Amino acid sequence: MPVSKEVLDEIALSREEYGLIVQKLGREPTPVELGMFGALWSEHCGYKHSKALLSLFPTSGKRVLIKIGEENAGAVDIGDGQAIVFKMESHNHPSAIEPFQGAATGVGGIVRDIFTMGARPIALMNSLRFGPFDKLRAGRTDGDRNRYLFNGVVGGIGSYGNCLGIPDVGGEIYFSPVYSNNPLVNAFCLGIVDSAKLVKAKASGTGNLLLLVGSDTGRDGLHGASGLASRTFEEERELRSAVQVGNPFLEKLLIEACLELAQTDWIVGINDLGAAGLTSAAVESAGRGGSGIELDVLKVPRREAGMTPYEVMLSESQERMLVVARKGCEDKVKALFRKWDLEAEVIGSVTDDGLARIKEGSVVTAEVPVAILNEPPKYTFQVKKPAWITELQSFDFGALPDVSADDCNSVLLRLLASPDIASKEPVYRQYDHQVGDNTVIAPGSGDAAVLRIQGTKKAIAMTCDGNGRYCYVNPRVGGEMVIAEAARNLACVGAEPLAITDCLNFGNPDRPDIYYQLKECVRGIAHACRRFGIPVISGNVSLYNETRGLSIYPTPVVGMVGLLEDVSKRCTSGFKHEGDVVYLLGGMPWGTSGLAGSEYLELVHGKVCGQPYLDMDLEIGVQKTCREAIKQGLLHSAHDCSDGGLAAAMAESAIAGGLGMRGERSPYDVRRDVALFGESPSRIVVSLPPGKVKDFEGVVAGYGAALTRLGVVGGDRLVVPGLIDLSVVEMERAWRGGLGK
Amino acid sequence: MRFGVIVFPGTWSDRDCYHVFEDVLRQPVSYVWHKETDLSRFDCVVLPGGFSYGDYLRPGAIARFSPVMASVERFAAEGKLVIGICNGFQILCEASLLPGVLLTNAHLEYRCQWVNLRVENDFTPFSSMCKRGQVLRIPISHHDGNYFADENTLNELETTGRVVFRYCTSGGEITPDANPNGALHNIAGIVNKRGNVLGMMPHPERACEDILGGEDGRLIFGSAMRVLTK
Structure with missing residues (x-):
C-alpha cells in the first residue's frame, strides 16, 4: 500500500x-x-470503542422528543409546548495543552450544539478534575502545573461564558493525582425552545x-x-x-x-x-x-x-x-x-x-x-475483571484503626478544608450565575441549581456528578452510584429527574483493564437509569486520558436535569430556623462499605479501596420521600450525604444556614469513622419545624424509608455528643479556605 | 413611562431589563437596535450590561461609536433619563456622558456576587424612593468595574453630590473589604452634572423580584418612573 x-x-x-x-x-x-x-x-466522532456499549443505555421515555444520536443534543418535553435541549461534552485534551483556550472553546462548542437546534442557551455547568496543588502529593513540578491548569481552565470558562451572557449555575471540582497533567473539563449546556420550532x-x-x-x-x-x-x-x-x-x-x-x-x-x-x-x-x-x-x-x-x-x-x-x-x-x-x-x-x-x-x-x-x-468500524472486546480490582475490594477494614473520639473534630475540619469538599465560591464567583433573571437556587445554596421558566409556574433543576474513586474501586457500582447521587441531588431541591447527558472519561480502551472499566461503568449507569426510569438523551466519550502511562480513574460524569411543577415548592440545603428538628432520612452503614473510595479514607489513610454498596430500592424510596415532603411544604432544608459523609453534610447545612445544631446522639451504633465520615449512599439530612414532624413521618412510612432523629437546629455550634463540638465560624473558615488562592 | 432598551452587538442584560420593565413594573418597553437613531418615543433609555463588541480594545470603547450614541447624547441633552448599567456605564464613560473610567477589577478577576450599596444622595431621579444612608442589596457581575477618575473630578463628584451609590458593608460602613473591585472612594454609581444620566456597575434588573433574592432594584427604576408621573 x-x-x-x-x-x-x-x-x-x-x-x-x-x-x-x-x-x-x-x-x-x-x-x-x-x-x-x-x-x-476517529474515536471522538465515530465512537469506535464505545458505540456497542452505549447501546445498553435506555434512550426513550414519554417525554423524550429527540433521542441520543439523532441530533447535536437530545430534547425533552417539559409541558406547555416547551422543550429543553441539553448535552455535556469533554474538552480534556485541549485543556491539558492550553488550559484557557481549551476550556473556553469547550464552552463554545457545547453552546453551539444547543443553539444549533433553535434553542436559547439558558444555563451552563462544568465538571472539572485536576491534579492536586499540594506539592507533596503531586510532586513539585506537577503541583505548580496543576495550579496553572486550574487557573487557566477556570479563567477560560469564565471568559467565554460570561461574554455570552449564559449563566453558569453549577458543577463540581475534584482533585486527585491521577488527573495531574490530564485534567477533565466537561462542559454542560441547556437550552429552551418551543417544541414546534426545534x-x-x-x-x-x-x-x-x-x-x-x-x-x-x-x-x-x-x-x-x-x-x-x-x-x-x-x-x-x-x-x-x-x-x-x-x-x-x-x-x-x-x-x-x-x-x-x-x-x-x-x-x-x-x-x-x-x-x-x-x-x-x-x-x-x-x-x-x-x-x-x-x-x-x-x-x-x-x-x-x-x-x-x-x-x-x-x-x-x-x-x-x-x-x-x-x-x-x-x-x-x-x-x-x-x-x-x-x-x-x-x-x-x-x-x-x-x-x-x-x-x-x-x-x-x-x-x-x-x-x-x-459507518466507522465498531470494536468490542471480551475482558475479565482484573485481579487488582478484586484486591482493592477485599481490603481488610478490620486492620484499619478507627478514628479516636478525640480526633473527630480535627478530622472534620480537615475534611471541610479538603479541596474536594471545600467551598467552590472562589470559582463560581468568577462566573456570572444570574444573568437571565432565572436562577432561583444559585451555586452554593442547594444540592442542585434551579432555574425558573418565565411565564410558567415551573422550574428546572440540574446537577453535574461523577465520582472517580467509587468507579475505580468498583466500576459497576460506581456507575450506579453516580446516577443515584445525581438523582438524589435533584430530590433534595424537590425535582423529578427528566433525563441525563453523560461524559465518559476513561483511559486507553486498547488496554483490557481500561476497557473493563468502561464496560462495567456503562453497565452500572444503564442499570441505574433503567431502575430510576431516566433516559440518556446525549453525551460524549473521551478516551485515551492518560499521561506517562498513568491512566485517570474511570470517571463517568453525568448532567442530570429535573422538573419542578411548582417553583415555590423548592428546597435549599442550609438550616433555616432555631428549633427545627434535624433528621437523617434513609440509609444504613452497611458494614464498612461507606468507607470504600471515601474522601476520609484517602485524606486520612491515603488509601483508595474497599467495596461500595448501594441498595437501589432504598435509594428510590428515600428520593421519593424527600421529593414528596418538599412538595407538601414540610421541609426547611435537605442536603444529601456524599463526600465526607454525615458529619460533612451536617456541617455544610450549618454553614449554609449560619446556624448550629444540637445533636442528641450518634446516628449509628458502629465504628466512629463509618458513622461520621462514611459515604454510604441513600441518605439525606433534613430539617423541619416540630409541627410538621407527624406529617413527615407519614410520608416516610408511605415509602418505607428509614428515619433517625439527629437533633435540633440552634446555637452557633455543631454538636454530636462525645464526638463533635465545633463552632460554625470555625468550620466555615476551614471550608472557605480549602481551595486556597 | 416608556422605556427603550438599547441593544449593541454583544449586549446581554437587554432581555433581563426588558423582562423587568414589561413583566414586573408593567411599563411599555421596546428594544432599540444600536443602528437606530430615533429615540423620540421614549422617556428613559437604558444601556444594559453585557460585552458590547466583546469588550475588545476596552469595554465600551467601540460601542460608543454606534449610530445610536449620538442620539443618546441628544436625548440626555434634552434632560430625559439615561441609565447605564455595567457595560452601559462603561459605554457612557467612554462617550464622555459621564466622567471617569472603569478599570479592570483590582484583583484581576471577574466577580458575580451580591453587594451592599449605600445611597449617598436621594435627590436624584434614580434614588428619590430611597433614603440617604439606606443600604440596598444588588448583585454585581463584571470584570472591569474599578471606578477611576482624577483627583479634581473625584472632588467635584463628591462635593456636588454626584456619587449616588457606594459599596458598603451590610451595616452601611464604607470599608475596603466591602469594595468588590477597587473602585476609588468605593464608588458604584454616579450621575452627570445635570443629574439625568446615571451610570452604575451593579445590576438593579437582577434585584426586582423576591424569588431572585431581592427587590431593591425596584427602588431605582421606581424612582425614575416617579419623575415622570410627577
Missing part, C-alpha cells in the same frame, strides 16, 4: 482500518478522503444551498478530533496547533442570528462546525437528510492564504455554522446574518446521489459515499 505509517499515525487510523476503507471504496482513497475518514472514524441538523432537498457562516477558516485545530481526542500524547508541544482559539463575541452574534433564523421557514437545517470541522458538519447533515452534498473549498472564506482542500475540510476554526437554506431563500438568509455583521457564503448544495463530493474549483478532490464515511 502506498500510504505510510506516519500518515496513518497522524490521523490515528490503523492499517486494518485503512484496509477496510480501500475495501469499501474499491480503490485507494485520495489524501482529502483519507483525512475525512481519519476524522469521522431545528434539525440535516441537509435535504436537492438543490438546497449550503451556507457557511461566522468565522473565517484557518489552519487552527487541524487534527483536533483524530489527533488530540483520539490517542494518548506524550509530547504536548507538537500538538499545540491543534488547540483552537475562541472568539466568544462572534459566538454571541451567531447565537442571536441563528435563533432569529430558526423562527423563519427559510432553512431546512443548521449544523455547527465542531470536531472535524466542515467534514463532520457536512457529512453528518447529509447522512441525517439521506442526501448527498457537493461543496467547493474555494468558496470557503479563509483566514490565511495557501490552504489546501485537506486543511479547509479538517480545520477546526471555532464559531462557524453550516446553514442549509431553501433554494431561493439564500439572499434573505444572508441579509439576516448581515444585520449581525456576519457574512454567510454559499459554499455548495444538497445533491441526491448520496455522495460527499468536495471540489476545488473544477477539480474533484474527494467523492465518497456518505454512508461509508458515517
Whole structure:
C-alpha cells in the first residue's frame, strides 16, 4: 500500500482500518478522503470503542422528543409546548495543552450544539478534575502545573461564558493525582425552545444551498478530533496547533442570528462546525437528510492564504455554522446574518446521489459515499475483571484503626478544608450565575441549581456528578452510584429527574483493564437509569486520558436535569430556623462499605479501596420521600450525604444556614469513622419545624424509608455528643479556605 | 413611562431589563437596535450590561461609536433619563456622558456576587424612593468595574453630590473589604452634572423580584418612573 505509517499515525487510523476503507471504496482513497475518514472514524466522532456499549443505555421515555444520536443534543418535553435541549461534552485534551483556550472553546462548542437546534442557551455547568496543588502529593513540578491548569481552565470558562451572557449555575471540582497533567473539563449546556420550532441538523432537498457562516477558516485545530481526542500524547508541544482559539463575541452574534433564523421557514437545517470541522458538519447533515452534498473549498472564506482542500475540510476554526437554506431563500438568509455583521457564503448544495463530493474549483478532490464515511468500524472486546480490582475490594477494614473520639473534630475540619469538599465560591464567583433573571437556587445554596421558566409556574433543576474513586474501586457500582447521587441531588431541591447527558472519561480502551472499566461503568449507569426510569438523551466519550502511562480513574460524569411543577415548592440545603428538628432520612452503614473510595479514607489513610454498596430500592424510596415532603411544604432544608459523609453534610447545612445544631446522639451504633465520615449512599439530612414532624413521618412510612432523629437546629455550634463540638465560624473558615488562592 | 432598551452587538442584560420593565413594573418597553437613531418615543433609555463588541480594545470603547450614541447624547441633552448599567456605564464613560473610567477589577478577576450599596444622595431621579444612608442589596457581575477618575473630578463628584451609590458593608460602613473591585472612594454609581444620566456597575434588573433574592432594584427604576408621573 502506498500510504505510510506516519500518515496513518497522524490521523490515528490503523492499517486494518485503512484496509477496510480501500475495501469499501474499491480503490485507494485520495489524501482529502483519507483525512475525512481519519476524522469521522476517529474515536471522538465515530465512537469506535464505545458505540456497542452505549447501546445498553435506555434512550426513550414519554417525554423524550429527540433521542441520543439523532441530533447535536437530545430534547425533552417539559409541558406547555416547551422543550429543553441539553448535552455535556469533554474538552480534556485541549485543556491539558492550553488550559484557557481549551476550556473556553469547550464552552463554545457545547453552546453551539444547543443553539444549533433553535434553542436559547439558558444555563451552563462544568465538571472539572485536576491534579492536586499540594506539592507533596503531586510532586513539585506537577503541583505548580496543576495550579496553572486550574487557573487557566477556570479563567477560560469564565471568559467565554460570561461574554455570552449564559449563566453558569453549577458543577463540581475534584482533585486527585491521577488527573495531574490530564485534567477533565466537561462542559454542560441547556437550552429552551418551543417544541414546534426545534431545528434539525440535516441537509435535504436537492438543490438546497449550503451556507457557511461566522468565522473565517484557518489552519487552527487541524487534527483536533483524530489527533488530540483520539490517542494518548506524550509530547504536548507538537500538538499545540491543534488547540483552537475562541472568539466568544462572534459566538454571541451567531447565537442571536441563528435563533432569529430558526423562527423563519427559510432553512431546512443548521449544523455547527465542531470536531472535524466542515467534514463532520457536512457529512453528518447529509447522512441525517439521506442526501448527498457537493461543496467547493474555494468558496470557503479563509483566514490565511495557501490552504489546501485537506486543511479547509479538517480545520477546526471555532464559531462557524453550516446553514442549509431553501433554494431561493439564500439572499434573505444572508441579509439576516448581515444585520449581525456576519457574512454567510454559499459554499455548495444538497445533491441526491448520496455522495460527499468536495471540489476545488473544477477539480474533484474527494467523492465518497456518505454512508461509508458515517459507518466507522465498531470494536468490542471480551475482558475479565482484573485481579487488582478484586484486591482493592477485599481490603481488610478490620486492620484499619478507627478514628479516636478525640480526633473527630480535627478530622472534620480537615475534611471541610479538603479541596474536594471545600467551598467552590472562589470559582463560581468568577462566573456570572444570574444573568437571565432565572436562577432561583444559585451555586452554593442547594444540592442542585434551579432555574425558573418565565411565564410558567415551573422550574428546572440540574446537577453535574461523577465520582472517580467509587468507579475505580468498583466500576459497576460506581456507575450506579453516580446516577443515584445525581438523582438524589435533584430530590433534595424537590425535582423529578427528566433525563441525563453523560461524559465518559476513561483511559486507553486498547488496554483490557481500561476497557473493563468502561464496560462495567456503562453497565452500572444503564442499570441505574433503567431502575430510576431516566433516559440518556446525549453525551460524549473521551478516551485515551492518560499521561506517562498513568491512566485517570474511570470517571463517568453525568448532567442530570429535573422538573419542578411548582417553583415555590423548592428546597435549599442550609438550616433555616432555631428549633427545627434535624433528621437523617434513609440509609444504613452497611458494614464498612461507606468507607470504600471515601474522601476520609484517602485524606486520612491515603488509601483508595474497599467495596461500595448501594441498595437501589432504598435509594428510590428515600428520593421519593424527600421529593414528596418538599412538595407538601414540610421541609426547611435537605442536603444529601456524599463526600465526607454525615458529619460533612451536617456541617455544610450549618454553614449554609449560619446556624448550629444540637445533636442528641450518634446516628449509628458502629465504628466512629463509618458513622461520621462514611459515604454510604441513600441518605439525606433534613430539617423541619416540630409541627410538621407527624406529617413527615407519614410520608416516610408511605415509602418505607428509614428515619433517625439527629437533633435540633440552634446555637452557633455543631454538636454530636462525645464526638463533635465545633463552632460554625470555625468550620466555615476551614471550608472557605480549602481551595486556597 | 416608556422605556427603550438599547441593544449593541454583544449586549446581554437587554432581555433581563426588558423582562423587568414589561413583566414586573408593567411599563411599555421596546428594544432599540444600536443602528437606530430615533429615540423620540421614549422617556428613559437604558444601556444594559453585557460585552458590547466583546469588550475588545476596552469595554465600551467601540460601542460608543454606534449610530445610536449620538442620539443618546441628544436625548440626555434634552434632560430625559439615561441609565447605564455595567457595560452601559462603561459605554457612557467612554462617550464622555459621564466622567471617569472603569478599570479592570483590582484583583484581576471577574466577580458575580451580591453587594451592599449605600445611597449617598436621594435627590436624584434614580434614588428619590430611597433614603440617604439606606443600604440596598444588588448583585454585581463584571470584570472591569474599578471606578477611576482624577483627583479634581473625584472632588467635584463628591462635593456636588454626584456619587449616588457606594459599596458598603451590610451595616452601611464604607470599608475596603466591602469594595468588590477597587473602585476609588468605593464608588458604584454616579450621575452627570445635570443629574439625568446615571451610570452604575451593579445590576438593579437582577434585584426586582423576591424569588431572585431581592427587590431593591425596584427602588431605582421606581424612582425614575416617579419623575415622570410627577
